[in-house]
Amino acid sequence: MAIECVTTTPTRSDDPKAAAVVFDSSVLRHETNIPTEFVWPEHEKPGSYAAPECPVPVIDLAAFRSGDPAAVAETLKLVNEACKKHGFFLVVNHGVDPDRISDAIRHMDRFFDLPLSSKEKALRKVGESCGYASSFTGRFSAKLPWKETLSFRYSAQKECSHIVEEYFQESLGQDFAHIGLVYQKYSNEMSKLALEIMEVLGMGLGVNRKHFSDFFQENDSVMRLNYCPPCQKPEITLGTGPHCDPTSLTILHQDNSVNGLQVCVDNEWRSVSPSPNAFVVNIGDTFMALSNGIYKSCLHRAVVNSTITRKSMAFFLCPHEDKVVTPPPELVDSTHPRLYPDFKWPTLLEFTQKHYRSDTDTLLSFSAWLQQNQTPHATHP
Secondary structure, rough: OOOOOOOOOOOOOOOOOOOOOOOHHHHHHHOOOOHHHHHOOOOOOOOOOOEEEEEOEEEEHHHHHHHHHHHHHHHHHHHHHHHHHHEEEEOOOOOOOOHHHHHHHHHHHHOOOOOOHHHHHEEOOOOOOEEEEEOOOOOOOOOOOOEHHHHHHEEEHHHHHHHHHHHHHHHHHHHHHHHHHHHHHHHHHHHHHHHHHHHHHHHHHOOOOOOHHHOOOOOOEEEEEEOOOOOOOOOHHHOOEEEEEOEEEEEEEEOOOOOOEEEEEEEEEEEOOOOOOOEEEEHHHHHHHHHOOOOOHHHHHHHOOOOOEEEEEEEOOOOOOOOEEOOOHHHHOOOOOOOOOEHHHHHHHHHHOOOOOOOOHHHHHHHHHHHHHHHOOOOOO
């Protein structure tokens, strides 16, 4: 039975009637009467349907690094097919130390097991993209995700080499200094990996190998820890609703023991099971704009379950705030005219934090909004 993929109807983040409900996972994980704010519309509920497993393209970075022409050509072929169709793939032989990954997953419990009042020391403020979010109850009044998140800024600039460590100490105190170091090292590895993936994407698109990796060299990105507790009625809610990431590239690690990620392929939801040795990579709206629409943002969602907490870690690659998001000349011609106006990442970020709830139409809606508002940072094709 095919389940048609659907888009979300945006709920404005500046809604004056924002929900007063509190998402305290220590309480709600046992609740059978799910608050209406977490109940999704009928056409978006996951139901009890078990999504079929998705055949995910696997990109072997060791083969890419080998320089063997046949291996590189096969890698680029797989990337091209995946990114033109649905915008996601798996990466193996990525070079990230398994111990560093397991350390980062393990330390999530140290934060999320804290009482709600302690976690709220790092509370995410309205209009900001970093901090602790208790199901985004301060931003939206309906279709709330069944999850908690902790997001923090990462910068690849030399003067910001301790930015993650400093965030944990300043937000949560000296007791969290070691955890800050764990996520600083993990984020460093994600940034390094993201730049290598950008080389693969650049070659796949037929532009200079270093074009996109140079563009993101001093990236100003976001690292997010996702924590989805058990839900006694998982068929009526979602850990994350259907959306495309507004960022450039997402590198996701799923806890090995729990399924949850689903992607939309051929208009059907498919499950992407965790793999201990692989990262899930998906294209975001910003890179779709950089590729002039040739590579597609990935439509995805996350489901929850009734018995076990689902944990995942997402590194959202974003350009430095001064970089203008514009496709290279090689990707613009009479066959592929410009699809989106130039912009800078902070402008799109502000749009998604203050004006629009990310969904499948974020980039189109943002383009229309940008052209109407004529922001000082934007130019147009």
